Amino acid sequence: MINFAYLPASAVETALEQIGPGPGSTTAAGFGKFIAGGTNLLDLMKENVMRPARLVDINPLALNSIEALPDGGLRLGALARNADTAYHPLVQRGYPLLAAAILAGASAQIRNMASNGGNLLQRTRCYYFYDTGVPCNKRVPGSGCPAISGLARLHAILGASEQCIATHPSDMCVALRALDAVVQVQSPRGGRAIAMADFHRLPGGQPDIDTTLAHDELITSIDLPPPAPGFAAHSAYLKLRDRASYAFALVSVAAALDIGADGLVKEARIALGGVAHKPWRDPEAEALLVGQPASPAAFAEAAKHLLRGAQAQGVGPGSNAFKIPMAQRAVVRALEMALAGTVANTVNNDNDNDNDNDNAEDAP
Template sequence: MRAFSYDRPDGVDAALRAVAGQAESGSPGSAQPPVKFVAGGTNLLDLMKADVMRPDRLVDISRLGLDGIEETDGGGLRLGALARNADTAYDERVSTRYPMLSKAILAGASAQLRNMATNGGNLLQRTRCYYFYDTGTPCNKREPGTGCGAIGGVNRIHAILGASDQCIAVHPSDMCVALAALEAEVRVTGPRGERVIPFAEFHRLPGDTPQIDSTLAADELITAIDLPPQGFAAHSTYLKVRDRASYAFALVSVAAALELEGANGATIRSARLALGGVAHKPWRDREVEAELAGKPASLETFRDAARLLLREAKGRSHNAFKIGLAERAIVRALAEAAGVEHP
């Protein structure tokens, strides 16, 4: 690990002043920003040890008082950016009203990591691509312009949707997939004031700038994540398919939420569907969700939705199996959410 300086500000304003002038004001993050916020450090410190991230300065924000979980005036829930993942998952309001989110958090990482990792940090974690972590190989996300080693290399865990010829890495978070399905909002603050970013607009697809993961500016700080009143508590699930049941990242994951109506809940009134492990960001397709509305909650409907959602999926030499795996996972998750028996 390279030498760095360390600050621990005593408030949000002090934290923002600590990065002022060292981050590119008003622009999203670069491949090697000179200063980084650190809280739980469960991802950043690993990247620094591997020499993937090389900040000159760390600003410790772990004691800024942003660790509460509170009711909002609109009937939703506000998750503090510095609340630990474990505390969030086990909070009774989260587990009761947003069970899909609680299940997603508990499916991610290990208990030890969840006890340290923060909600804000979860949103900002970097990809687990082999080539991103290996500084001896080309990676446009780590060093723009060097190429993507995964495209012609080992790409079993990589993207089947939304990739570009610059990067085929996937976002690793479980929590973010559920937040995408819930249509959460990310509250941030910076030198230009506070703003709210709809979750669908927070993460980016790689395009020509895969080193930029999100629309958060380099001099902005996440303060909270707002959950809407509708948590789909009655009919939702989070399904994660991975190589082993213990600590492992998703090959494919599905956050499925349904609002049912009619006799015995036989008809879909509205649907939310988000995929993880398949793209550079949690993947949603509102066209598919709209197609589900008014349809019977049946395996046939769910199979049609899965095929439509994956219509543009592209497999590569090692990950083509993900397309069929994702199709089956979507059907199973929707069936579980609807309470429909499935094979």
């Protein structure tokens, strides 16, 4: 049994005082973690992957609102639940891509518990990471990565390193990356804004570090800029997986298009999930579509450019080489879906036909 202290926080300042030192601390107090919905952190504790000495409960904090910003954007409170976010009128009206991505993940029960901030901080679902009986550089730096020569179906084809080939599991984060979201955080040193592009990091030589968030920084909100005029009408989230429920993405695509009256693409956004240690986006690939007719040929060229650095991982039947052509075809299909119109392609998924186990970790 893991012994830990439970500390409810009444204010942001209190939570920041209670969190204490981070993992690796040599103090007797041990390290702390923020907890909100508990849908990933508690799993990690049960599997003995993480052993925090303190859980700082941030649920009492007033961080669960969803409100319009003066510039026409939208602020998503870090403690707003995934379900409340997906069904919020301002999200469905202005950011249907985000609503569709959230509803493609988890189950209705998990979405009711999982927080927006926690969704950003959930950890990889790599089999080896969760199995404490085998080495894992993400869990124990320097111990090795058996996935590289083993079963790698769910693993990265982009941005991997010799140390780690794990992928980030979130659906919500893929849409947030496509929408250029900004993460607002608070720490004892003050507040700062982190662009979604910079929030998650590639594994490199430090695969145990998932994000650029400091241990004592608390996510307070996620800000969305005003969307391009056409994005609400032309966006789609496509998720490909081994089965229709309780499965993580082999490949997912968040696609949005702004189409001019002349039929030419004015702006395009394409973000990939299930293929890297972070949601993957390449502005060069998107730029190839600007000024071009919204056609399958143009979509295929953008997809080819987006996947140009992809490399298969694993060996034999455990290889994920199939992901490369799958991702290229998925990009084309998602863009075609977006072109056809958002309403037809982001239906309410509350029947759980495409639920997976995309739990959100219990940071904010």
